[in-house]
Amino acid sequence: MSEFTNINLSLIVLLLPLFGFFIVLFFGKKFPKLYLAEVGIITLAFILSLVIGYSKLSTYLHQDILFSFTWIDFGNVPNLGNLHVDLGIKIDNLTVIMLFVVNLISMLVHIYSIAYMKDDSRYSRYFAYLGIFTFSMLGIVLTDNLLMMYIFWELVGLSSYLLIGFWYEKQSASDAGKKAFLTNRVGDIGMFIGILVLFTNYKSFSFDFIYAQIASGNLPFGSEAWLTAAGILVFLGAVGKSAQFPLHVWLPDAMEGPTPVSALIHAATMVAAGVYLVARIFVMLTADAMLVIAVVGAVTSLFAATIALTQNDIKKVLAYSTVSQLGYMVMALGVGAYTFAFFHLVTHAFFKACLFLGSGSVIHSMHHEQDIREMGGLKKKMPITYYTFLISTLAISGIPLTSGFLSKDGILAGTLAFGQLTGHWLIPIIGFSVAFLTAFYMFRLVILTFHGSPRNHHKYEHAHESPFVMVMPLVVLSTLSIFFWYTPNPISPDASWFTSNWITTPQTVVPKSASFDFMINESVESSSHNSHEEIIHSEKYTHAMHWAHYPAMIMSLIVAGLGILLAFTMYQWKKISPDKIADSVKALYKGSLNKWYVDEIYAKSFIGGTIKLGDILSWFDKWIIDGIVNGSAYVTKVFSKISGLFDAYVVDGLVNGTALFSGFVGFNFKKLQTGKVQTYIVLVVFSIIVLFFIIGPF
């Protein structure tokens, strides 16, 4: 297939779900079966993405397929020259793998939803929303520039908002949707400013153009500090979208949405977009930026894992586990384990989607019961759900023969190597602790849900295995959690075609002085088109990774095994009472149960503060600003009243007074005007005499 065909096909893949959105949204009411068209459209998109993926990975393995066009043309801008904003598509290996993952999971979730959402009054609209989500997500995947990334970034935010609040009659659902959108916007502002920094310097949004500029030594505002800042700012977008600490609060609440949505958007694809974004900007991350990213990821993964330990809502446990795993991926990117971060994104997408859809299957059969304390013993009633759930749990715990083992092991090896190379040992320590916690709480979940005897007999009696359209996706996804799709050697990720052929760490463009020395490959020119991995890295890094490989594998197995063992001891065999442990560390238990009170702190500080400030300013506006306006109007009025009075009594008084005075004078003096000439003469003479007396002395 030619590049042109690939571009056209990917445009079709992108626009198909949008088309589905429009027809189902506008005609869904009239034709209630139209949702099937949407399912068909996604299936078609999936098939096309397979075609593109095959074509790309077979014919264009080391070549990116590019396409762009001018969207806005500012012409010849004074002092700048030609300025235009381009949009475009870039198909590289990352893209085609994401296309496959997104379309596959979206298709499975569409199919699953046919049964899961059956009785919903807004059935058609639900599928329309899935359509616009898929469209937006594919946009993120296909873009070759930051602007389009931001555009689709916001659009997935919209579809997430619509789907979290899908049951908007419930206050908690509409709250959660709003919270998700606003929390994401906080991160997006950072991302937007980061994009502004880059655009201001390079007059382009294109990833490749910007990286070429940085590689040639043209740093933003000429400084490495700004390069670091730009990286961290754009990363803030990922902090929001991928629910990293401290913006993780929205994701657990997002479980208010329908469960298939949680699987698709809030576990497998959209939340991974943040990781995808960091992977896209990976080459421009300075050492400082990477360290920040590693720390944020590590803190997130540990923080969320500690919360997941004590949650009793099946979806909440999975939600915190998602946050924790996303932290893992982000941490992996921070430590430079680029390929494994992306690998984990893919494996996690499958097993976490499976877990969520499995939990949906349980919830569906338990009549919307989500509390695991009300479950137990479901293994017998729902065998397919149980075994698929178990396989996915093994995968997320990192047990050999699963995909999770491969990707997790790679990440842990990466953190160990990072610790060895930079001395930041805390990061691998956190990494292994999280592996332990993950294995523990995931098995706690499995045991409490499926093992033992039922704790709520009434609900248990009614439980049943889900229909075919719901279990089929579970089977597909759990199969994808087994190693052979990714590598022939079940214990070594290095042998994987995934990490050695398809995804290789790109060469950094950051100047040497601002980069980790292990990120710089001394012999890049000769190897840039070589298909074997590791050469992109320095010798030093390769050595460190080799050194870390076996210790990481052994330790990860030990901690995972311990976690599982502890879970069985506590919940299956009941040798240790969870309540006793909870009592002995009451403060910690309560902290974990209450999510370390982050929501409460935010509610009191940022949210409460903003609303309070709004109230204060509103008061200020009404009484001070408008007070001045009305006050000056009042003063003017009083002044005019005074002038009115002055006018009436003084000015007019004067006028009238004058009149009165003349009247008075006239009245009194009219006697003089007798009309008799003699009298006048007498007066004249008299006056003259008086005048003589006055003037006389002169």
Added chain:
Amino acid sequence: MNGIPILSLITFLPVIGMILILFMPSKMAREIKITSLIITFLQIILAAILLSNFNYSAGGIYEASSFQFVEKFQWIKITGLSWIGTVKVDYFLGADGISLPMLLLTALVSFIAVISSWSINKSVKGFFALFLLLDTGMMGVFVALDFFLFYVFWELMLLPMYFLIGIWGGPRKEYAAIKFFIYTLFGSVFMLLVMIALYFSASETLADGTTVFTFNLLTLMDPTNYTTNGILSPLNPNNYRLAAYIALFVGFAIKIPMFPFHTWLPDAHVEAPTPISVILAGVLLKMGTYGILRISFPIFPEITKDLSYYIALFGVINIIYGALVALAQKDFKKLIAYSSVSHMGYVLLGMASMSTTGITGAIFQMFNHGTITAMLFLIVGVIYDRAHTRDINSFGGLANKMPVYTFFVTIAFFAAIGLPSLSGFISEALVFVGAFGVEEIRVLTMIGTLGILLGAAYMLWTLQRIFFGEFNKKWDDVLTDITFREYAMFIPLTIIIVFLGIYPSAMLDIMNASVNSLVEFLAKNAQGFTLSGM
């Protein structure tokens, strides 16, 4: 377009309509409405003709030759006035890339407002007569290239507005109307003073060789036309240009409205009937920012440059302050009014950048705010017409009761939030791109981006309170989904908002040449005028 005075036509067509209406008996309410509808529709056709004949590469701004659809002849000439000499005012109309978007907006919003006025039943004749007069005033402001003429149109629009709020308004209509009137008049006084001062500072040479003072804006933009000792002459070392700039700016700022001159706006909006709110927010506010771009910027480029930091500062204050105050509102209409304050802040910020992207963003934001906020006020009108209250908290769960209405509301709200794929995003993004590029206002710009968070906060909160949750049974009978007439108002606006969000070049290309020309002119003259430049 040779020979056809199309700008005069589009400007005075409403006056013709007004005269027609005045001759119609007042009981022919329906015919009066239809007449107004036809007149405003013809205006849209004229605007479309303007658009299709528009030369995209002509700059305009300061160059008379690149203005389009120009009409110029002598309007007033009084000779032999002792020390003043000759008073001469030109009837000078023209369009460029800055005015055309505003003309399109005015035509569109007026048409939509007439549809929205269908529910007016109180002295219909008077309402539509005044409405059409207002229309002429607005159009005139956007096409006038003579300061005196501009001023006449500016004042012309004031009077009908006063009556439209004062007679057809809500409970506190007298207060709101007088506040609007006096506030604007207060600003106009400053404008008048500056106008007269400018008049005595520059002169032009007529064909017969005599030199006369002038109100011609293009003449006033050229520093070589100033007399050496005119009080606003840049050549005069003791000039009062800074004071004049501020005075003129205040005159325009009141209209925008810019903090702290904004408090007339919420009152006017809350009391005004829906169509008048639509006009007010959709068009009138833009006259302030348009005036700054058309008059203040090119006539006082060096002072604009000096004060650009403060313009940006006030822009950011508008953005943040407006959003925070909007957050506290319980009255739906007041909330939208404060959101206008916030959104007009973006326009100021974009203009302050004095860059192509920033000014393009500012003008585009003027247009988008016109369509989006018009839609928002129509949305308030729909609910107010039915429930006779605007108390946000008295509603809830309307999404199920009025699904189509909710659909349009969602689009308008998300457009106001600046969601990509809707027009508001492009303009806000361009404003930020432009402003961020200027080092002096970079930090301010970063603070300004908080507006996109706060905007989402008050909009989504409102959406939740009115449309989500449980439906309040009290409204069961009155709240019905939108009617055909309301469809007719929402659909064109929605199409424009979506279309310009996806294909912004349709509008940006119109303004591009003019904006580049303005930016170049500003850059050239911002360093202050020197004699050698003459």
